[in-house]
Amino acid sequence: MTQQPICTTCPYCGTGCGVLASIDGAVGLKVKGDPDHPANFGRLCSKGSALGETIIPDGRLHTPQINGQPASWDAALDMVADAFSTTIAKHGPDSVAFYVSGQLLTEDYYVANKLMKGYIGSANIDTNSRLCMASTVAGQKRAFGTDTVPGTYEDLELADLVVLTGSNLAWCHPVLYQRIVAAKAARPSMKVVVIDPRRTATCDLADMHLALKPGTDVALFNHLLNQINDLGAVDAQFVSAHVSGFADALDVASATDGSVTGLTDSELAAFAALWIGTEKTVTVFSQGINQSDHGADKVNAILNCHLATGRIGKPGCGPFSVTGQPNAMGGREVGGLANMLAAHLDIENATHRDAVQTFWSSPTMAKHQGLKAVDMFQAISEGKIKALWVMCTNPVVSLPDADAVKSAIAGCDFVAVSDLSATTDTAVLADVVLPATGWGEKDGTVTNSDRTISRQRALMSPTGQSRHDWEIISDVARRMGYEGFDYETPAQIFREHAQLSGVAANQGKDFDISGLAGISDADFEALQPTRWPVRANGAKSDRFFADGGFFTPTKRANMLPVLQPAPKEQPAALPYRLNTGRIRDQWHTMTRTALAPRLNQHYGEPFLELHPEDALALGLRPADLALVESLYGTTILRVLVTDRVAPGSVFAPIHWTGETSSAGRVSVLVPPSTDPTSGQPDSKAAPVAIKPYAAEWYGFAACETDFTPSTEYWAKARSTTGWRVELADKSAPDDWQEYARALFGINDAQISSVTDPARNIARVALHKSGKLIAALYAASTPVSVSRNFASELIGTDGHGALAGQAGANQPDPGATVCACFNVGVNTILSAIESDKLMSVDAIGQALSAGTNCGSCKPELAAILNSALSRAAAE
Structure with a gap:
């Protein structure tokens, strides 16, 4: 029996796609795009399309754990509350911290922020959104007075020019990319420019690809600002009425040498002419701008150009930040960052603090900003923070200098983790692990990149004893003796959040959904996608700033003088510049996407993109393994030789963890350097050394059950028939059959094999009851075997298993x-x-x-x- 489809929202990127999901008794969870949702109009990316495959019980935590053992909710919550209360009593409120997530719902986020800032009295709550969008927050606050996204998704289709800078939109926000593709197909005169040192899939759409030198974005946009002035494109009326700082910004821009970008004079001139000559221009920016030690300045360099031309807040033009997580915006709205208060209010503004404290009737209020993510974990390592609660994120994998983060958490006096699993790299270090609900079970709201609030609705009952994050936080707050946390439904929290936004609006802030403050439970349940602001008088507006109205004390926007930093020389011992990012079919640390077999087929293991010239100089061939080292850690990555990267620059994806690979946590390589304004880590410029990994043998294995090898290198992924694993080590076994039994943990299977000791080649097949249950392929060079074919043989009679290639009558679909x-x-x-x-x-x-x-x-x-x-x- 199939239930009626439920309208909900995808839990991946900040696009905020609507999903129609239903439980089908025959096939499980069926998902498709919601044709009526204004973010996606029925489109879904590969990850969203595979959501049904991720709703499985495998790996889910069913009960709380204390020190790795099952425990009751009462015992676990009492332990968390007592640990935080005792630590605060002994060492003060700044001795504790929350590290939360852009994958929490707004209601979860709101309650966590309220507890930490208004009741514990510390601002030591930060979020993994610090790793992706903090520089945009800082840049927009400096320019606009608030963290305001001026435009909407519709502007991408109304624009005559879309500039994509620091954004591989095709892979990281595929639905937005397809909206632009469709708009360009309907209107071929529309132009697209991609600014990226790396040639990505997004470049396929580009009329112009500017492969600038990494980190020179400020110079490019300063050059553009200078050209805007020289060619008479300044909107003098708009600047005179609504902008401050134009002259100072221009002075710095005019002194900037555009050649430092590495672009030719003709490329610079062509870009400036196109941008200046196209009134309806949208500049889309993402992690390539934000993840930098001067990311906020990059953001302001972009904003300067739009402010100087008055191209902001009008249909089809404006700067547009696309967020990385489903509720990065919601977290910013409730004050989930350590340097913010709820409703976009300012934590260091006494009037704002008093307004929030009065609204909450809270016993105290944090008086200064707390520790941002990188600083927070440094403080943990120094013993300054003694109790930590991590919610719905995996910092041991995602934060820079990840090995140091791991050591800090391991050495912290008390650590609680709320998550779906107890086996993440972070959860295994916790004293208490609390089972939280996941997508399909959670109920509340998220806000996407263009300020649209959408409902995430429950499709099923919580797994085991898992509970919603807002319930867990509220229960701990009550146990700590705090009033004000007697919530019974997410609708109740949403109403409070909306009421508080009215207080912020009265303080002159942008975020205002007070028109929803009286929403009933039934209307909350039925809430349709709604773009804020929604004011108490019912007024709405899609865009900000077309006619000024900025949120600074002067009501004028600020153009900032921003300098292009001098280029950093690569240390002789670390001659390569590592850029990190996402791939098409995986998400963050793979706790969800790794559950879907088809999402593991495009790239099944961590890899390193390396230019052919560099590969030749290093003695690395395609599919070899490379040992990549920085001052902070070491990884082993599969070599992908490609001219998509420039000589001297390399790229590696961020997704692999200690659960899915032996040495693929790329964040161990990234230095803990941050933007001084935003606190966002620079994840795009890690100096690294590269050399061949001297493996004696390489292998590929497929098995119907999960297993973890003892080899120095391994990377595993789910397949449609079980598991597939890549292997390598520096010493080969003497007996491949015995090795295969030990590798798979199978002692009662029939074994057939083909070996060639002279060439270190072995192929071993394990059968039970006439079915192939596991197979191992090994060689002294990267194994030549059809991975998909071999994996699909598991569970069959295994005909052709030892060949590792499809026969004439066995079609092999290939990678x-x-x-x-x-x-x-x-x-x-x-x-x-x-x-x-x-x-x-x-x-x-x-x-x-x-x-x-x-x-x-x-x-x-x-x-x-x-x-x-x-x-x-x-």
Whole structure:
């Protein structure tokens, strides 16, 4: 029996896509895009499309744990409350901290912020949003007086020019990318510029790709500002009426040498001419701008250009920050950052503090900003913070200098973790682990990148004894003796949040949803996507600042003089610059996406993009393993040789953890350097050294059950039939059959094998009851075996297992290209040849590949072009 679809919101990026989800007794959870949601109009990316595969019981924590053992809720909550109360009594409120997450719902976030700032009396609550959008918050507050996103998603389609800077939108916000693709197809005169040192999938759409030197964004936009002035494009009326600081900003910009970007004079001139000559211009920016030790200045360099031209808050033009997490915006609205108060109020403003304390009727109020994420964990390592509560995030994997973070948490006097699992890299270090509800069970609201509030609705009952985060926090608060936490529903918390926004509006702030302060439980349940502000008088507005009205004391925007920092020389011992980021089908630390087999097929292990010149100099070939070292840690990554990166620059994804790989936590390489204004870490410029990992043997294994190898290198992923694992080590076993039994933990299976000791080649198949249950392939070089074919043989009779390749009558789809429809490269090549396909659209019509989220279209185009080139040469 299938339930009626429930309208909810995707839990991944800040796009905030609407999802229609229903429980089907035959197939489990069915999901599709909500055609009526204004963020996505029915589109979903590969991750959103696979949400149904992630709602499984595997790995879920069912009961609280104390010191790794099951415990009652009363015992666990009493322990948390007592630890925090005792620590505060002995060492003061700043001796405790919360580290929370942009994946919490607004109601969870609100209660956590209220407890820490208004009752404990410390601002030591920060969020993993510090790692992705803090520089935007700082830049927008400096320019606008508040953390305000001026525009809307519709502006992406109304623009005549979309500039994407520091944003691989095709992979990181695929639905927004597809909205631009559709707009450009409907209006071919629309132009797209991509500014990125790396050639990404997003460049497939670009009319102009500016591959500037890493970290020179300020110089580029300062050059643009100077050209805006020289070519007479300043909106003098707007600047005169609504902007301060123009002359100082221009003085600095005019002294900036655009050549430091590494772009040619013609490239700089073409970009300036296009930007200046196109009134309807939207500049979209994301992590490539934010994740920098001068990210706030990068943001202000962009804002300066829009303010100087008055291109802000009007249909089809303005600066636009796209957020990385589903509720990064909601967390900013409730004051989830250590330097903010709820409702965009300022923690260091006594009037604002008094207003919030009065509203909460709270016993105290934090009087100064707390420790930002990197500083917080440094304080933990120094013993200044003695009790820590981590909620819905995995800092041992995601924070820079991650090994030091791990040591800090391990040495902290008391650590509580609220999460879905007790096996994350962070949860295994905790004294108490509290089972929290996850997507599909949670109930509340999130806010996306264009200020649209959407409902996340429960589809099913909580797993085991798991509870909502707001319930857990409220219960601890009551146990600590605090009143004001008698919440019974998320609607009750939302109403309080909305009421407080009215207090902020009276203080001259932008965030105002006081028009929803009287929402009933029934209306909250039925709440449709709603963009703020929603004022008490019913007034709404889609955009900010077209006619001024900034939130500074003068009501004028501030243009800031921002300097391009001098280039940093790479240390001789660490000659490569590491850029980190996301890949198409994975999300953050993979606690959800790794559960979906099809999301593990595109890239199944951590990797390093390396330019061919660098690979040659280092003696590294495609598929070799590289040992990557910085001053802070070491990883082992699979080599992907590509000219997508420039010589001297390398790229690695952030997603792999200690659960999914032996040495793939890339954040161990990243230094803990931060932007002095925003506190955001620089995750794009880690100096590293690279050398071959001297493996004696490489391996690939597939098994119906999970296992963790003892090899120095391993990386594992779910497959449709069980698990697949990449292996390597510096010493080879003497007996491959015995090694295979030990590797898989299987002693009662029949074994067949083919070995060649002279070449260190071995292939071992394990059968039970006539079915293949595991297989191991080993060689002295990276193993040549069809991974998907070998994995799909598990659970069958295993015919062809020792060959590791499909026979003539066994089609091998090859490596997955389209995760939405699970279409492999061999299937695509076969269709191109047999059906004479001549376009990406034709591939989509034949195989469906690329017809959902579209993020694989650049790869489809590359496969098609290569196939057509080979055919023409024959």
